[in-house]
Amino acid sequence: MYAIITFICGLLFGLGLAFSEMTNPAVVLGFLDVFGNWNPSLIIVMASAIAVGMIGYLIKGKRLAPFVASKWQVPTLRQIDSKLIIGSALFGIGWGISGYCPGPGLTALVNNPSEGIYFVIALIVGSAAHHFQTRAVKM
Structure with missing residues (x-):
């Protein structure tokens, strides 16, 4: 089950990268070029990533262990x-x-x-x- 969920999460992550155009270096460099021809579209990607991370931490606070592992792997x-x-x-x-x-x-x-x-x-x-x-x- 762990391998299946890991695969699904990786697939979703990859699809998210492709859909958000994070795999296109021109889009990424346009976002990083704040003082030039700035492309702010990746702000939505960052906000979405922060929201998913916050949901993860909320779930962690309510559960003793993840769904398919014995303990949480959180940096200390x-x-x-x-x-x-x-x-x-x-x-x-x-x-x-x-x-x-x-x-x-x-x-x-x-x-x-x-x-x-x-x-x-x-x-x-x-x-x-x-x-x-x-x-x-x-x-």
């Missing part, structure tokens, strides 16, 4: 540290340069493979660099 860290700031900055810079974040970036392998392959390679290289860097710090 509350501190703002250099790792959070640097990671957020790198994510934002990458998103602003390419117009892709990881979910829509993977769809680019199908929608726009000539751009998507470069994004996915950069995503893999960045993830590997982070993995090896954090592993080296722990040693």
Whole structure:
């Protein structure tokens, strides 16, 4: 049941990305271009995502466990540290340069493979660099 619900949630998420045009880097870059030719259409997408998140937290407050898992998986860290700031900055810079974040970036392998392959390679290289860097710090 967990796999089926996970698949359905992923499918809904992907359809939402496609329907909202979050998979189109021109739309995303237009939204991020606040001082130029700004396209505010993604505000509706953000508001919808916030509403869904709020509903999720309301459900979490009323249930001891999710419907198909034994416990809630909610972040517990509350501190703002250099790792959070640097990671957020790198994510934002990458998103602003390419117009892709990881979910829509993977769809680019199908929608726009000539751009998507470069994004996915950069995503893999960045993830590997982070993995090896954090592993080296722990040693």
